[in-house]
Amino acid sequence: MNVHDSDTISQILINKGYKKTDSINDAHIILINTCTVRQKAEQKALTLIGRLASLKRKRPDIISGIIGCVAQEQGTNLFKRFPFIDLVLGPRNIYHIDDFLAQIKEGRGKASSIDLTWEPTLFTNDNGYLKGKVTSFLKIMEGCDNFCSYCIVPFVRGRETSLPAEDIINKSKYLISQGIQEITLIGQNVNSYNTKNKTMPTFPGLLKELDSIGGLKRLRFITSHPKDLSDELIGSFGELKSLCAHIHLPVQSGSDTILNLMNRRYTRDKYISLVERIKKVRPDITITSDLIVGFPGETEKDFEDSLQLIDTIAFDNLFSFKYSERPKTKALQLPGKLDEKEKQRRLSVLQERQRKITLSKNTLMEGTIQEVLVEGPGKKGNGQLTGRTSGNKVANFFAKKNFKGQLVRVKIIKGFQNSLLGELVDKYNQKVY
Ligand code: SAM
Numbered sequence: 001m002n003v004h005d006s007d008t009i010s011q012i013l014i015n016k017g018y019k020k021t022d023s024i025n026d027a028h029i030i031l032i033n034t035c036t037v038r039q040k041a042e043q044k045a046l047t048l049i050g051r052l053a054s055l056k057r058k059r060p061d062i063i064s065g066i067i068g069c070v071a072q073e074q075g076t077n078l079f080k081r082f083p084f085i086d087l088v089l090g091p092r093n094i095y096h097i098d099d100f101l102a103q104i105k106e107g108r109g110k111a112s113s114i115d116l117t118w119e120p121t122l123f124t125n126d127n128g129y130l131k132g133k134v135t136s137f138l139k140i141m142e143g144c145d146n147f148c149s150y151c152i153v154p155f156v157r158g159r160e161t162s163l164p165a166e167d168i169i170n171k172s173k174y175l176i177s178q179g180i181q182e183i184t185l186i187g188q189n190v191n192s193y194n195t196k197n198k199t200m201p202t203f204p205g206l207l208k209e210l211d212s213i214g215g216l217k218r219l220r221f222i223t224s225h226p227k228d229l230s231d232e233l234i235g236s237f238g239e240l241k242s243l244c245a246h247i248h249l250p251v252q253s254g255s256d257t258i259l260n261l262m263n264r265r266y267t268r269d270k271y272i273s274l275v276e277r278i279k280k281v282r283p284d285i286t287i288t289s290d291l292i293v294g295f296p297g298e299t300e301k302d303f304e305d306s307l308q309l310i311d312t313i314a315f316d317n318l319f320s321f322k323y324s325e326r327p328k329t330k331a332l333q334l335p336g337k338l339d340e341k342e343k344q345r346r347l348s349v350l351q352e353r354q355r356k357i358t359l360s361k362n363t364l365m366e367g368t369i370q371e372v373l374v375e376g377p378g379k380k381g382n383g384q385l386t387g388r389t390s391g392n393k394v395a396n397f398f399a400k401k402n403f404k405g406q407l408v409r410v411k412i413i414k415g416f417q418n419s420l421l422g423e424l425v426d427k428y429n430q431k432v433y
């Protein structure tokens with residue numbers, strides 16, 4: 001979400017004539033987009049902001065701003081803590097960034113807004129910003145109404161608001177016209193898109209409409225909440241040709257007691273049955289998830305339940321976190337807090353177990369043929385091309401031609417921890433030299 005928001009700010013400012021620089025020392029405007037989902041992320045952002053003080057002393061003409069969820073949470077208090085900051089802007093206010101910058105430049109003092117209305121302006125990028133890009137995020141909703149007991153998101157991103165389907169379709173058509181081949185729809189809880197407005201298409205309806213747009217090779221979405229995963233959405237994986245074979249479905253815990261305390265509104269069995277149903281419709285689907293260890297009151301048995309669950313499901317990948325106390329959340333009041341050392345121990349055990357599962361799943365892909373959307377040269381700079389499989393795994397392979405933006409057939413010859421190595425094959429599965 002923050003990658004997308006930072007990108008949106010860049011695009012708006014470039015459209016207004018600003019230029020991007022790779023060096024902070026050349027910058028006239030420095031905006032730090034912040035995350036507050038865990039304390040560590042917030043701390044990192046605050047440390048980075050603190051470091052701007054000396055730069056601002058040397059070059060007082062710099063405009064510096066704090067954007068995003070830390071800005072939303074702490075508001076104008078940030079001006080007291082960091083007097084050299086000129087701008088504080090919550091995540092819903094980024095679409096008007098140039099107005100706030102203009103106010104500062106015109107000498108009308110510091111600017112701030114933590115307004116929670118969401119009025120995204122849809123803009124085009126006639127300045128070539130999308131040139132050479134193959135994939136794009138597209139935000140279809142903002143905020144969250146779920147109030148999981150550990151989570152600060154509903155407090156800093158506000159109530160769930162969906163973008164009209166027409167705007168999403170128009171923006172998609174525009175992205176495709178600019179050469180984008182793969183669109184990932186994003187939102188805190190994409191599968192509850194438009195549930196409040198019955199006159200608009202639901203999420204599966206939106207996917208259907210997007211799938212029928214000519215020229216879109218791939219469609220993805222992230223993140224889905226298990227409680228809102230409808231039969232219709234599961235069915236989409238078997239019906240829509242552009243919809244990729246991947247779902248990120250955060251489970252958070254394998255223990256019913258903890259799921260209940262987390263206010264997740266599903267049980268472990270319900271989660272397992274959802275996964276079984278998705279796999280029935282799309283057997284090759286990859287499933288990734290998020291999991292928190294050390295939630296207040298999590299016993300050794302609850303933790304065991306999480307370990308067993310990751311064995312049962314065999315996630316392709318798992319993002320796991322130590323529970324972090326967040327302001328305003330219900331979990332703050334819960335008894336049974338675990339100490340840092342125990343949380344770290346559980347995290348290490350879980351991550352080690354998952355590493356083995358991920359590696360074995362990647363190894364199992366050896367010998368299979370995967371369709372890869374080529375994104376460009378690989379990181380190693382050794383002539384390899386890189387792209388992603390439909391299941392969202394990174395695949396690298398050697399090729400003499402530049403296939404950027406094309407779907408190619410790749411035979412997987414080696415599965416590693418974080419990527420796959422393959423070779424280009426033709427439609428008869430013969431190696432292409
Ligand atoms: N909306 C998504 C969902 O329901 O799964 C996730 C959004 S949240 C920004 C991303 C992940 O951060 C969550 O899935 C959760 O695992 C983790 N997270 C959120 N609050 C946390 C906390 N207080 N401590 C540790 N991890 C947390």
Ligand code: SF4
Binds near residue numbers: 145147154225
């Ligand atoms: Fe946070 Fe839960 Fe909303 Fe996800 S669904 S953003 S974890 S409150």
